[in-house]
Amino acid sequence: MAKVSVGLRGWRFDEEEIITEDGELKPLDEIPEEPRERLVRLVALVEEPCDACYLEHGESEIHRCREAEIVYGEPRGEVLLCPEHEPDFVYWFREAGGSDHKGTMEFGDRFHEWIAAGNEAPDGYASVEHVDEDPDGLPDLPDQQEIQERVEAGFEGERIDVRELAGEGSADERDEDDEDDGVSETDLQDAGVDLSTDYPSNR
Numbered sequence: 001m002a003k004v005s006v007g008l009r010g011w012r013f014d015e016e017e018i019i020t021e022d023g024e025l026k027p028l029d030e031i032p033e034e035p036r037e038r039l040v041r042l043v044a045l046v047e048e049p050c051d052a053c054y055l056e057h058g059e060s061e062i063h064r065c066r067e068a069e070i071v072y073g074e075p076r077g078e079v080l081l082c083p084e085h086e087p088d089f090v091y092w093f094r095e096a097g098g099s100d101h102k103g104t105m106e107f108g109d110r111f112h113e114w115i116a117a118g119n120e121a122p123d124g125y126a127s128v129e130h131v132d133e134d135p136d137g138l139p140d141l142p143d144q145q146e147i148q149e150r151v152e153a154g155f156e157g158e159r160i161d162v163r164e165l166a167g168e169g170s171a172d173e174r175d176e177d178d179e180d181d182g183v184s185e186t187d188l189q190d191a192g193v194d195l196s197t198d199y200p201s202n203r
């Protein structure tokens with residue numbers, strides 16, 4: 001089953017779970033709960049700054065922060081990164097105890113604390129592309145262009161309004177069964193969601 005990413009790389013989805021045979025994003029109520037939660041969360045995360053940049057520059061100098069391109073961790077406990085700060089995360093995860101927090105909601109907080117304490121990867125520490133991967137913890141690079149086009153096709157003509165859906169969060173859905181009164185496809189389209197942001201890596 002092919003793995004794909006949407007919006008940000010890092011989180012991977014089983015293509016068959018989120019994309020129809022026609023290459024469009026499935027209605028949310030047809031997507032299993034776990035990937036649906038991440039998908040909805042992603043809408044709130046695209047265009048957000050890198051966490052490490054933000055810790056460095058703060059709200060007052062937010063214009064100096066690079067836009068996040070990468071997301072790791074659990075929805076609402078995630079880490080957002082720019083490529084320049086990804087080696088710091090990889091080092092923390094692999095060498096500084098970060099993997100101990102894998103799968104927890106504290107994952108992001110622990111990384112933020114580590115960065116805020118002034119830690120960073122040693123000079124020249126390999127980025128993700130150059131290290132052997134933990135298949136569950138570190139992603140390979142997806143074909144973003146293809147998925148971007150697919151998702152765009154699914155939301156043709158819709159306007160972008162990320163904030164509206166961001167407020168709709170998926171936390172309340174977590175414990176619900178199949179009977180879903182959370183975010184529906186209609187809600188998503190009403191919100192004008194377009195997961196296909198520009199990718200900073202293309203600049």
Ligand SMILES: [Zn+2]
Nearest residue numbers: 050053082085
């Ligand atoms: Zn950064």
